[in-house]
Amino acid sequence: MSMSESPRTVLVTGAASGIGAAIARRLAAAGDRLVLADRDEVGLGALADELGASAHLVDVSDEQSVGALASRLDGLDVLVNSAGIATETSLDDADLDLYRRTIDVNLTGTVVVTRAVLPFLRESSTARVLNIGSVQGLQAQAGVYAYATSKGGVHNLTRALAVDLAPDGILVNALAPGFIDTPMAVLPDGGTEYETDWFASVYLEHGRLPLRRPGTPDEVAVAAEFLVSASNTYITGAVLPVDGGLAATF
Template sequence: MSGRLKGRRILITGAASGIGRATAELFAAEGAGLALLDRDQTGLAGLSGTAVAVDVADEVSVRQAVAAAADALGGIDGLVNAAGIFPVAKLQDTDLALWQQTMAVNLTGPFLMTKAVLPHLRAAEAATIVNLGSGSALLPYAELSAYGATKGGVAVLSKVWAAELAPKIRVNLVCPGMTRTRMVSDWHPDPEKLADRAKQTYALQRIAEPEEIAHAILFLTSAESSFVTGTTLVVDGGRTFH
């Protein structure tokens, strides 16, 4: 690797699996110091960095986790909000508890994390925030009202924060399409049917690997994107042509 993040101190939520874990592996290879936050501490095994338990929907837990991360790293230069859940339910099957849980993790979580990290980012040089959105925020699927609403909210928040926190802090959004993660396999457990669906709706006729999304997050965290803020980088194999 080329050391594109050498000397940078990055906090990643949802680092135990999927896109978050792939991002943690790539960032470590690129020389970053990492604080890896997740509820699933066993899933962080084998990763390079400081493991910190957190419930991103709980303000006290978030504050404690950020303080521990900043102490371990000696500061924080960047944040990747990758933690999230992916409930699939029709409107009539989406009860209030499911709706509120999805909002708490996918929308309130990035808000709490970003607010808690903000003083550290303001003290850093070339600070960055990368939020994980979704192609569902651009071209929604049926049966994803709660999930799509949260990702649409994150998309708007990212632009608001980009305007508000400039020029000190850059804020950008990555919107993945379907990616080969545990969340997607739980939703669509038959690989052949998933492949057929991708061929019908994706220009590249396949779903993404987590590492492909991680490389987009790397670009927006590195100095290579130094004049980029408030953007939505769509990494969806051509499903939305956004």
């Protein structure tokens, strides 16, 4: 058991696929009791059946939706805020409704969920919060200003929460994944951005990505498992890149 003899209760948002699903699987394998939340009913149901977890259809940006989930909890030890959307657009062609939606889900949703479950976390002796940011919250890339802004906000929100919640014994950290092979990377033709000539030229041939390959969701989940574990007793307010060295280059 990762923190005590009794299973911890862990809520993972954005759990239906990608990084959220990988984290849920890894923590379930460690003996934790999972509560899964997402808007993808099919993916969510499949993972819940696989893990024997409870599943909840939730829009993290909607306070009523999140409140309904919180009302069904009877305790919580770990929160993983993994729900997110990726959008790309130039500033000139910006759809402000899409911009607002990106901020609402990626940043405001993290606040909404954390606030809703905070009373449970304060009652836990092993409380941990893990937010999923992005390397694009550390560095800028053309055409993703809404996404980059939202993830940069998640990083600074993580630091602010770490300071505010330290007196309660709650550790708050974030991961900043780089290029990870998830459904977010799938292109309209069914391939992924990592199979394009652009990616090979910019990130592989010219060394922008030192490990020269995209990561897997489980490689992110390994880092997540440590940050929410009993072994982590003194790391809080950290934003850890899991990016194959991308943030170390320029």
